[in-house]
Amino acid sequence: MRTITAGLFISVDGVVEDPQDWHFPYFNDEMARAVDSQIGSADTLLLGRTTFDGFAAAWPDRELAGGPDAGMAKSLGDARKIVVTTRDLDTTWRNSERLVGDLVPAVTALKDSAGGTIAMSGSVSVVRQLLTAGLLDELHLLVHPVVRYKGLRLFEHGDAPLPLTLRSSTAFETGVVHLVYGPDTAPPAGTYEDAKQFLGDE
Structure with a gap:
């Protein structure tokens, strides 16, 4: 079965909307490697x-321009791109x-097909649905040290808690933290009575 990963730039207060307006000051070689490892090799x-x-x-224009990001542009161009849409698609x-x-x-059928990693970038509504359906294997969050106050958030509404397990955590020099989560099939349980043993005497 193929692996599906999703990567998002996100603020401390959970905003993922229009990252091009706020995340570039924090983009460095560490973030470039993280992005490439998640999406560039898919x-x-x-x-x-x-x-x-x-x-x-x-990206097609960036590939033609041959600048520093032309390598990433070519990787994205060469990859098979499947678009979740109900409207006609300019291909x-x-x-x-x-996506048919x-x-x-x-997506379940896509995971069961032959091939390598399936990567997502942005695509918030699709990420939410695949998380809820248990189809997303890795959620890469690049948490930026900035508060946006307004804008679309990754998690806004839900019917029940969605337990995740932390697979890795890496802090960059810019203050960005790269968190990788996966589904938690055996989440912890406990009550305040269980937690009291860890509280010091007042």
Whole structure:
């Protein structure tokens, strides 16, 4: 079975909207390596429509320009790109296609198919749905030391707690913390009575 990973730039207060407006001051070689390890080596990208449109408007031109980011641009261009959308898709960016069928069964079938890692970037609504369905294997959060106060948050509404397990934590020189979570199939249980043993005497 293939692995699905998702990466998001996120503020301390959980905002993931328009990271291009606030995260670049914190971008350094450590973050570049983290992003490349999560998305650059994947052979398939699963993207929401908004994220795809933003990528398709920028990365092909960056590949042609041959600048410092041309290598990443080529990797993204070469990857198979599957877009979650109900609207017609402009497939002028090579290797792009629309996800066929309902999200959860279609992604389940994709995970069961042959191939390497399936990576996601942004695509908040898709990430939420795959987390809830138990289809996301790794959630990479690049937590920036900034409070945004407003904007779309990764987690806003839910019917029940969603337990996760921390797989790794890396602090960058900029103050960004790279957290990698996975699903927790055996979350801890306990009550205040259990916790009292760890409280010191007052």
